[in-house]
Amino acid sequence: MFLHPDTPVQLVSNQSSSVLGEETIVLQYEAGMYYELNEMGGFIWSLLQANKGMTVGQIRQKLLDEFEVDAVVCQQELVQFLDDLLREKLIEITAPVP
Amino acid sequence: GGSPKKAYKTPKLKTLGNV
Incomplete structure (x- = not known):
């Protein structure tokens, strides 16, 4: 889809x-x-529960801080996972937090 | 100066069904 590092996402209501x-x-x-x-999907889900409007880049950085993973792999798999959540209407792209 | 990082797994979404 169109998820960039500065794209903010949030859980749907x-x-x-x-x-x-x-x-x-x-x-x-x-x-x-x-x-x-x-387990890893749940970790990302919990980040989105706690942080409305978190950007893809912020989620990626949190994963890199806490888990032993290559940055490129992390980016690719995170975007794929968020794409899946978007497709199933579990998250939505939101307006940037000022 | 830091805690060890945890093991990473690919995040996955699995469809279970339709209520």
């Missing part, structure tokens, strides 16, 4: 989630779909 062991279960009300995020 019509969803709820719950941590179940190492996974996070998410229910999207509008479509009635429910999903499972693995």
